[in-house]
Amino acid sequence: MLKICVIGLGYVGLPICLKLAKSFNIIGYDINSERIDTLNRGIDLNDEFKKKDIQIKRLIFSKKIEDIKQCNFFIVCVPTPITYLKKPDLKYIDKSFNLLSKILKKGDIIVLESTVYPGVTKTFTKKLEKKTKLVNNYDFSTCYSPERINPGDKNRNLNNINKILAYEGKNVKVKRLIINVYKKISKKLIFSKNIKEAETAKGIENIQRDLNIALFNEILMICDKLKLNFNEVVRLASTKWNFINFSPGLVGGHCLPVDPYYLTYIAKKQGYRSKVTLSGREVNNFMKKYIINLVNRAIKTSRIKKNKVKICIVGLTYKYGVADTRNSQKIEILRYFKKRYKNTIGFDPFFKRSNKLKNYELKKYNFFLFLSKGSKFKKIAGLLDKKKIIDPFFYYSN
Numbered sequence: 001m002l003k004i005c006v007i008g009l010g011y012v013g014l015p016i017c018l019k020l021a022k023s024f025n026i027i028g029y030d031i032n033s034e035r036i037d038t039l040n041r042g043i044d045l046n047d048e049f050k051k052k053d054i055q056i057k058r059l060i061f062s063k064k065i066e067d068i069k070q071c072n073f074f075i076v077c078v079p080t081p082i083t084y085l086k087k088p089d090l091k092y093i094d095k096s097f098n099l100l101s102k103i104l105k106k107g108d109i110i111v112l113e114s115t116v117y118p119g120v121t122k123t124f125t126k127k128l129e130k131k132t133k134l135v136n137n138y139d140f141s142t143c144y145s146p147e148r149i150n151p152g153d154k155n156r157n158l159n160n161i162n163k164i165l166a167y168e169g170k171n172v173k174v175k176r177l178i179i180n181v182y183k184k185i186s187k188k189l190i191f192s193k194n195i196k197e198a199e200t201a202k203g204i205e206n207i208q209r210d211l212n213i214a215l216f217n218e219i220l221m222i223c224d225k226l227k228l229n230f231n232e233v234v235r236l237a238s239t240k241w242n243f244i245n246f247s248p249g250l251v252g253g254h255c256l257p258v259d260p261y262y263l264t265y266i267a268k269k270q271g272y273r274s275k276v277t278l279s280g281r282e283v284n285n286f287m288k289k290y291i292i293n294l295v296n297r298a299i300k301t302s303r304i305k306k307n308k309v310k311i312c313i314v315g316l317t318y319k320y321g322v323a324d325t326r327n328s329q330k331i332e333i334l335r336y337f338k339k340r341y342k343n344t345i346g347f348d349p350f351f352k353r354s355n356k357l358k359n360y361e362l363k364k365y366n367f368f369l370f371l372s373k374g375s376k377f378k379k380i381a382g383l384l385d386k387k388k389i390i391d392p393f394f395y396y397s398n
């Protein structure tokens with residue numbers, strides 16, 4: 001009988017658990033006690049799901065290895081961040097495969113969903129073979145299925161996002177089983193016989209987006225230097241049939257600021273030093289400094305005395321509509337101004353630790369710095385005296 005375990009219950013793992021629990025018995029496993037305790041009480045600290053979504057009959061949350069020993073289908077969704085030297089940090093994958101080495105049995109299937117560089121699935125599978133003396137694609141099976149979930153996106157969800165599924169084995173029964181499980185997650189599966197190619201595909205999807213945003217950030221900064229209207233420049237260029245429009249902004253989260261370093265790391269190891277990929281990172285990482293300079297310039301021009309400067313920073317999470325603040329440059333900008341001006345607050349209804357901002361307080365601040373694009377913030381911008389608005393990405397003004 002099929003017994004599925006999802007390892008790692010974050011932004012990726014929890015939605016997969018909830019989706020599969022509609023068809024199978026599932027155990028959601030996580031090493032974070034707080035995550036397990038809150039999920040058992042029907043609380044999602046990531047603010048993505050409600051109690052009624054989480055408390056499902058077929059779903060159990062646990063941090064105990066004994067509870068997952070009987071499982072035979074493991075989906076690994078643990079984090080893959082970078083170290084402070086911007087190198088891939090695979091310790092969570094290492095830990096979860098170490099756990100698997102203690103419980104792996106003949107016939108088990110493992111699907112890795114975390115974003116990795118080409119070769120990681122194979123490396124950890126080899127380690128697993130060594131530890132368990134079981135043989136991949138014979139005694140057990142390993143697959144790779146990169147995740148494309150887009151938290152906060154109401155239109156694209158697990159159900160309608162195409163999902164890549166890579167399996168190199170030849171066992172038809174195993175393949176059918178994997179497809180049967182994954183069909184319950186996504187309506188459209190794209191099959192690959194090469195795990196390294198699927199790992200690379202995931203990397204380049206995010207690299208492409210990071211680079212495209214970087215290009216628009218650079219165009220924005222050039223327009224600023226040349227005193228040109230960025231929106232108008234883009235409007236004109238957009239009239240050409242093959243011009244692709246992107247929105248500039250502060251890139252954050254667990255994927256875009258991280259994934260380019262994964263592919264370039266392995267490329268460098270193989271003797272290729274990336275020329276384009278990391279240039280996007282350079283521009284996007286610089287944007288924090290650009291915004292800080294822009295605000296400092298506005299404060300200087302206003303001639304408001306330092307002790308009278310009151311700043312409200314609107315939009316703190318890495319993108320509008322999510323509670324995730326990982327790698328959020330907006331939080332770093334808030335910290336910078338809080339240190340310099342005691343009357344600085346950050347406002348974001350999606351961020352639990354945010355200050356409140358009542359309508360009557362809108363008069364209190366002399367600068368409103370808008371860092372995210374979304375309807376709730378547009379409403380605030382609409383209520384303000386235009387002179388108070390600092391809108392570096394022209395989300396609400398021209």
Ligand SMILES: NC(=O)c1ccc[n+]([C@@H]2O[C@H](COP(=O)([O-])OP(=O)(O)OC[C@H]3O[C@@H](n4cnc5c(N)ncnc54)[C@H](O)[C@@H]3O)[C@@H](O)[C@H]2O)c1
Nearest residue numbers: 008009010011012030031032078080092095096114115147
């Ligand atoms: N967040 C996204 O939008 C997104 C989108 C696509 C792909 N991804 C990729 O998916 C992976 C997971 O990302 P996430 O955002 O869900 O991370 P997350 O930090 O939200 O969640 C990861 C969970 O794994 C748990 N964990 C860590 N080590 C563990 C272990 N050894 N055993 C069991 N649980 C463990 C953590 O406690 C945490 O709850 C990453 O590789 C990420 O790049 C994320």
